[in-house]
Amino acid sequence: MKKTLLLALVVIFSVLSVFSESIVIWASEKQVDFMKKIGAQFTKDTGINVDVQFVNFGDIKSKFLTASQAGEGPDIIVGAHDWVGELVKNGLLDPLPTSAIEMDKYAQSGINAFTVNGKLYGLPYAIEAVALIYNKDYVETAPKTIDDLLKTAKEYTTDETLGFVYDVNNFYFTYGFLKGFGGYVFNWSKENGYDVHDIGLNNEGAIKGGNLIKKFMDDGIIPAGANYNTMDSMFKDGLAAMIINGPWSLKGYIDAGIDFGVLPLTELELEPGKTAKPFVGVQGLMVNAKSKNKALAKEFVINYLATKEGIYNFYVADPRLPARNDVLDIIKEKGGPIPENIVEEFIKSAAGGEPMPNVPEMGMVWSPMADALNNITSGNQSPEQALNDAVSKIKSSMSK
Amino acid sequence: MKKFLKFLMWGGVAILNAILVWFTFMLFALGNYSLAVTLGVFVAIADWAIFSKKGYPYRYTIAALFFLFVLTIYPMYYTIQIAFTNYGTGHLFSRDQAIETLLTDTRFLYSPNNAEIYDFKIFVKYDEQYKPTEDFLVLLYNKEKSFLAKKPQNIQYDAKGNVKYAESELMPLKNDVFDETYKIIKNKEGKIIAIDNGKIKYTYFYGFDDPSVSSNSAYYNSVIRQKYLKVINLKNGKKSFRLSSDYVYRKFSESYRVYEAISKTNIIEGRKVTKTQILNTLTNTILEDKDGAFWDYDKNGVSTRLIGYVEGVGAYNFKKILTDPKIAGPFFKIFVWTFTYAILSVIFSFIIGLALALALNDKNMKGRMIYRTLLIIPWAIPVFISVLVWRNGFFNETYGIINKIFLAKLGLEPIKWLNDPFWAKISILIVNTWLGFPYMMTVTLGALQSIPGELYEASSIDGATKWKQFSKITMPLLMVSVAPLLVMSFAFNFNNFVGIYLLTGGGPALPNSNTSAGATDILISFTYKLAFEGRKGQDFGFASAIAIIIFGIVSIISYFNFKFSKAFEEVSR
Numbered sequence: 006m007k008k009t010l011l012l013a014l015v016v017i018f019s020v021l022s023v024f025s026e027s028i029v030i031w032a033s034e035k036q037v038d039f040m041k042k043i044g045a046q047f048t049k050d051t052g053i054n055v056d057v058q059f060v061n062f063g064d065i066k067s068k069f070l071t072a073s074q075a076g077e078g079p080d081i082i083v084g085a086h087d088w089v090g091e092l093v094k095n096g097l098l099d100p101l102p103t104s105a106i107e108m109d110k111y112a113q114s115g116i117n118a119f120t121v122n123g124k125l126y127g128l129p130y131a132i133e134a135v136a137l138i139y140n141k142d143y144v145e146t147a148p149k150t151i152d153d154l155l156k157t158a159k160e161y162t163t164d165e166t167l168g169f170v171y172d173v174n175n176f177y178f179t180y181g182f183l184k185g186f187g188g189y190v191f192n193w194s195k196e197n198g199y200d201v202h203d204i205g206l207n208n209e210g211a212i213k214g215g216n217l218i219k220k221f222m223d224d225g226i227i228p229a230g231a232n233y234n235t236m237d238s239m240f241k242d243g244l245a246a247m248i249i250n251g252p253w254s255l256k257g258y259i260d261a262g263i264d265f266g267v268l269p270l271t272e273l274e275l276e277p278g279k280t281a282k283p284f285v286g287v288q289g290l291m292v293n294a295k296s297k298n299k300a301l302a303k304e305f306v307i308n309y310l311a312t313k314e315g316i317y318n319f320y321v322a323d324p325r326l327p328a329r330n331d332v333l334d335i336i337k338e339k340g341g342p343i344p345e346n347i348v349e350e351f352i353k354s355a356a357g358g359e360p361m362p363n364v365p366e367m368g369m370v371w372s373p374m375a376d377a378l379n380n381i382t383s384g385n386q387s388p389e390q391a392l393n394d395a396v397s398k399i400k401s402s403m404s405k
Numbered sequence: 406m407k408k409f410l411k412f413l414m415w416g417g418v419a420i421l422n423a424i425l426v427w428f429t430f431m432l433f434a435l436g437n438y439s440l441a442v443t444l445g446v447f448v449a450i451a452d453w454a455i456f457s458k459k460g461y462p463y464r465y466t467i468a469a470l471f472f473l474f475v476l477t478i479y480p481m482y483y484t485i486q487i488a489f490t491n492y493g494t495g496h497l498f499s500r501d502q503a504i505e506t507l508l509t510d511t512r513f514l515y516s517p518n519n520a521e522i523y524d525f526k527i528f529v530k531y532d533e534q535y536k537p538t539e540d541f542l543v544l545l546y547n548k549e550k551s552f553l554a555k556k557p558q559n560i561q562y563d564a565k566g567n568v569k570y571a572e573s574e575l576m577p578l579k580n581d582v583f584d585e586t587y588k589i590i591k592n593k594e595g596k597i598i599a600i601d602n603g604k605i606k607y608t609y610f611y612g613f614d615d616p617s618v619s620s621n622s623a624y625y626n627s628v629i630r631q632k633y634l635k636v637i638n639l640k641n642g643k644k645s646f647r648l649s650s651d652y653v654y655r656k657f658s659e660s661y662r663v664y665e666a667i668s669k670t671n672i673i674e675g676r677k678v679t680k681t682q683i684l685n686t687l688t689n690t691i692l693e694d695k696d697g698a699f700w701d702y703d704k705n706g707v708s709t710r711l712i713g714y715v716e717g718v719g720a721y722n723f724k725k726i727l728t729d730p731k732i733a734g735p736f737f738k739i740f741v742w743t744f745t746y747a748i749l750s751v752i753f754s755f756i757i758g759l760a761l762a763l764a765l766n767d768k769n770m771k772g773r774m775i776y777r778t779l780l781i782i783p784w785a786i787p788v789f790i791s792v793l794v795w796r797n798g799f800f801n802e803t804y805g806i807i808n809k810i811f812l813a814k815l816g817l818e819p820i821k822w823l824n825d826p827f828w829a830k831i832s833i834l835i836v837n838t839w840l841g842f843p844y845m846m847t848v849t850l851g852a853l854q855s856i857p858g859e860l861y862e863a864s865s866i867d868g869a870t871k872w873k874q875f876s877k878i879t880m881p882l883l884m885v886s887v888a889p890l891l892v893m894s895f896a897f898n899f900n901n902f903v904g905i906y907l908l909t910g911g912g913p914a915l916p917n918s919n920t921s922a923g924a925t926d927i928l929i930s931f932t933y934k935l936a937f938e939g940r941k942g943q944d945f946g947f948a949s950a951i952a953i954i955i956f957g958i959v960s961i962i963s964y965f966n967f968k969f970s971k972a973f974e975e976v977s978r
Contacts, residue, residue: 050624070943075435096503096712099512107655121708125908229821230802294512296566300635301626302652307653336565347731358583365494372921372938376914383824386916397919 018347027054028302029079031069033062034379035323036083043309043318044231066092073097073295080302084288086118090365099294100124106307115328118287118360122198122301127289128311131325134283134355135251137268138258143168143246147268149274151217154247157182158226161246161391169226171235171249172232173218174375177284178249181250183214183272184340184359184384185281190370191362201366204399206374207392215388217275222382229383252325252351253288267350271357283359286326317341326352418455422448436499439486443479446894447471456972484949488722492696493936493944495713502715503699507664507683509569511650517685520659523547523646527629528600528607537624539632542587542600542607545575545639545646545657551584553600554639568636575641576919613655630654663687714781720951722957732935740958746833747898751891753838757847759883763875765846766853777850784843796823826924833925837904841894852886853879860960892966897961905930928955 044055072078115129158168189212192203239245377395432441454460523545557571576584649658666742698713808819911926936948
């Protein structure tokens with residue numbers, strides 16, 4: 006009896022382990038449905054099942070890190086380009102064959118963002134960058150210079166309403182101003198990529214940016230304690246005239262019935278000849294180096310998901326900016342969740358921005374910079390001191 | 406009936422045994438030796454307890470034993486083990502796994518500049534029911550040449566039973582015949598429809614972009630390609646061909662492995678030590694093996710890091726904590742604050758909890774149940790939600806209720822709650838007290854019930870005041886049962902990462918410092934910053950080392966605390 010049971014058990018387990026020929030994808034919630042549809046087409050064409058699994062966007066990277074080590078991870082992950090450096094360093098991503106990809110169809114910044122040491126480790130499907138969003142009930146046409154912006158902002162700043170507000174302590178949102186004056190995170194050159202030892206967050210330009218942020222606070226334009234949630238909800242309630250936010254927020258504003266316009270940050274002049282330049286984030290599809298089905302996974306990514314139609318699907322499901330130039334044609338033809346002219350403004354903002362560095366060292370920048378911005382806005386430190394501190398913190402955490 | 410039950414029981418034991426043994430073997434096969442050993446030892450002990458007469462009394466502790474092993478002993482062992490390695494970002498695999506990747510992964514292939522490239526078609530033998538079998542031929546062709554390859558004979562498997570290497574010889578075409586036996590059969594249009602070697606007929610089965618055979622793609626992809634073609638190495642003399650990633654695996658291209666393993670024997674201290682080294686066949690240099698990673702040099706002598714592996718680093722992580730000024734510098738200050746924070750949280754929440762419990766215990770009070778329910782609420786709301794409400798709703802500098810309404814009404818300056826080191830500490834203590842008092846109240850209420858009422862009656866007859874009663878009867882008797890819980894609560898707050906992380910994130914940052922330590926960072930949140938935010942990705946080795954140190958600190962403190970609370974028990978005797 007015991008033996009039979011054991012035998013039966015072994016048989017069941019071994020049967021389950023055969024016939025499991027399928028590609029597993031980890032995607033976030035909004036992408037699961039349409040990916041399943043595209044997967045069904047792939048199954049029809051190749052006989053390989055596609056299993057799209059929902060994993061919270063925030064958990065994909067960390068789960069992938071643990072799972073793929075054990076050889077259990079998915080074949081494809083949908084994620085952000087700033088994961089690439091760390092994943093490549095761990096040897097967990099497989100490069101994609103550029104010879105088989107229509108490289109000229111993708112936004113160059115998107116391709117750059119997924120390139121490490123000259124190899125392409127993912128195909129971008131969406132790019133995003135923040136822009137100035139203004140409520141047309143207050144502001145008819147967007148101010149083109151920062152002085153105008155400050156003047157207009159003061160006009161609408163009352164006890165109830167705010168003229169201009171954004172998540173000022175968040176480095177992601179504030180970087181556009183630092184970069185605009187000439188600051189940078191890591192110096193980048195086409196030949197050598199990022200030089201992580203050349204940090205430009207306390208150079209003259211960055212400090213000018215810091216002073217501008219201090220001015221926002223000193224002039225009483227941005228209230229102390231302003232954060233993403235206050236900005237987002239005030240704009241939705243029609244209580245904020247101008248904010249800085251990304252394309253992911255637009256759907257909410259449209260649903261809230263706000264009549265808004267968009268000015269690319271790259272058209273906001275900080276001083277003559279210098280405009281703000283936001284961080285550009287890129288989302289893309291990456292293939293697990295430890296996957297048993299690399300070949301099929303790459304085929305699915307290149308010829309099914311990251312095609313013109315495939316990326317249009319991504320755009321409809323989650324309105325960020327499509328990373329392929331030819332997708333705009335479909336949007337013009339079929340429409341999409343966001344008016345086409347607004348998409349175009351955001352694409353301008355992204356085209357003139359700087360991709361967030363994809364080196365693992367970027368992970369050391371966020372928290373010191375958040376500290377620095379907090380110290381600037383709360384008046385604990387002068388911008389110069391705060392930024393100097395941040396850079397020395399980053400440098401000291403890099404030196405093992 | 407009894408027999409049947411007994412049979413059922415033994416059956417259950419047998420199945421459980423089988424599953425656990427199976428698990429143990431699986432863990433061994435997967436290379437997770439430590440967990441396999443843990444589980445194996447447990448199975449042995451459990452079986453001894455079940456089958457041996459001597460072990461009989463231990464039978465009933467098996468379940469507890471299981472969880473002890475899997476949830477306590479193994480993680481402890483694992484943490485200690487990791488603390489002495491460099492496990493973390495860039496160092497995830499074992500050295501053997503790293504070498505295997507270098508030797509087998511398709512990433513480390515190269516094609517020569519004038520590589521030969523071939524398209525291919527698959528020909529398959531059908532069985533009697535006209536179903537495709539796994540006996541197949543691959544026809545390689547370009548404009549000039551054609552080759553035929555048989556199903557590979559030379560196949561290697563990995564530990565999990567997947568094919569990891571397959572090899573087959575290429576046979577060149579001469580006068581429509583391969584190797585003098587395999588004849589090409591063409592249809593009227595000149596398209597090859599079959600290949601016949603006299604005994605077996607192989608029928609044209611699959612080719613890319615050929616709609617006439619697209620219905621066969623399922624079998625091609627899931628069996629032939631998945632099992633053989635993706636690992637196949639087709640040889641023609643010294644040349645070797647593989648499915649090429651450059652053409653999304655639709656063509657065979659000449660390609661070779663970049664790395665080769667060689668083992669080198671050195672004599673260290675009179676003993677022969679053999680170590681595997683990796684040779685770059687292109688540059689004919691041996692890869693450098695330093696800092697727990699393999700490094701390759703290009704022509705210009707620039708080194709690139711290929712792949713890292715986990716290696717023992719001895720007490721490096723511990724040494725770093727003690728000697729690195731960025732860590733050792735703020736350590737003392739953080740330690741003091743951690744201590745203050747944990748102690749004050751316990752004291753405040755206990756005082757408030759006690760006061761409320763005493764009030765609620767008073768039989769003259771009306772609506773006690775309602776108050777009790779209301780006062781439990783802070784405990785019932787998830788910390789994640791309530792802390793965020795505190796942060797944004799109460800302590801926000803501009804919009805928070807405290808600054809906006811209370812202080813403004815009183816005509817006071819707004820307080821920088823979370824941005825001033827002092828006030829940030831106050832905020833944290835307020836929130837933590839608010840979160841902690843319901844627990845203290847509940848515990849105290851329970852403990853109060855156990856104090857016999859006669860004591861109060863007797864003492865009031867003796868003329869004791871309320872205060873006397875409280876200090877001489879209630880407190881000492883209460884402490885007997887509550888003191889261990891206070892110690893526990895202290896240990897909990899000592900490591901209360903969530904509270905700190907959600908409310909201030911350890912901030913505000915200290916001006917003029919070059920460490921990431923903030924004003925309200927406690928040891929555990931500082932550790933988190935160092936191990937997971939401050940450096941290149943994650944550093945589990947370092948995090949484990951700090952965890953062990955924190956464990957040491959907490960156990961020492963707890964030890965003395967328990968000694969102290971034992972003193973209360975002495976009083977009650």
